[in-house]
Amino acid sequence: MLFAVVVGALVWSAPAQAHGTIIGPATRAYQCWETWGSNHTDPAMETQDPMCWQAWQANSDTMWNWMSALRDGLGGQFEATTPDGTLCSNNLSRNDSLNKPGAWKTTTVGDDFSVHLRDQASHGADYFKVYVSKQGYDPTTQTLGWGDLDFITQTGGYAPAQDITFPVQTSGYTGHHVVFVIWQASHLDQAYMWCSDVSFS
Template identity: 75%
Template sequence: MLFAVMVGALSWTGTAQAHGSVVGPASRAYHCWEEWGDDHMNPAMEQQDPMCWQAYQANPNTMWNWMSMLQDGLGGQFEARIPDGKLCSNNLANFESLNRPGPWKTTTVGDNFSIHLHDQASHGADYFKVYVSKQGFDPKTQSLGWDDLDFITQTGRFAPAQDITFPVRTSGYSGHHIVFTIWQASHLDQAYLICSDVNFG
């Protein structure tokens, strides 16, 4: 039994290494892996981090495959192709638990902060689009839809690299918000839609 679990974990990790995600501010899936990946059998997760616990119970792949939230062939038609309420999972069944409202752990940021993408495969980017949930939207009780977002910025291209960081400037936000990042990878028409929970201090 232990051997089967280890083999499964290795296969998930191998798949995840082919892709990337936002690690700062931590995406929902990345936070769960970073915080609990080495301690995922700890029953304390249910009380200390209930959103990661429910995600792991729904599908352990959500945690282990935190880099693999990609959709091929969206052609930039994100709002038409990804339904409201499915943004944080990129409309992928394996990551459905990431859409669930609740007390997701947050990263504290100021009005000006940086997005940090880690991509072991060094795909590069055609662009990033960054949004912030509107003031008054409550991630603890509401699922994210397109009308809940304020568009903040779109970047230019980035050359292939394992780590890409760029600045984001905002104003007028306070409390718990979702930073929603679209990463359009350069090597294919491959898009990653990523939710990071932040607290504007």
């Protein structure tokens, strides 16, 4: 019995060592984990951070496995394989709570900001694609679709590293927006997609 429990714990914890996410500006799942991961039983989450609360209630794994929002074998066909309304979860049903519109906590950015990937396994990148939600789109009331996004940039490749940071240049955005990032990892055909909520100052 004890052996089974130990093996189960190892299997459950393995994803935490496997992948990565955008930590700046923080993705929705990472922001929840960073804020509440060590204090997830605090009832204050319900009132202070209701979007993280609803995500926790829907599936606690969304917070714990903030680094595992990946899909295999998309072949770069991101729009064809990711329906409108599922972008923030990378079309993963277990993370559907991340698609919910609402008062997600934001990171304040200027027109020019940096995107920071934390990749615990040093996969490297074929490229990153960065989008920003259009002016007039309201993340508090609308789910995100491809038509709600402005394409900003696609990077070149990056060698394997645990931390990758690159600059993003924008103009004309004000208020609450979603920064949508696609990471095409270079070790396999693995695609990661995330939403980060920002407030343009």
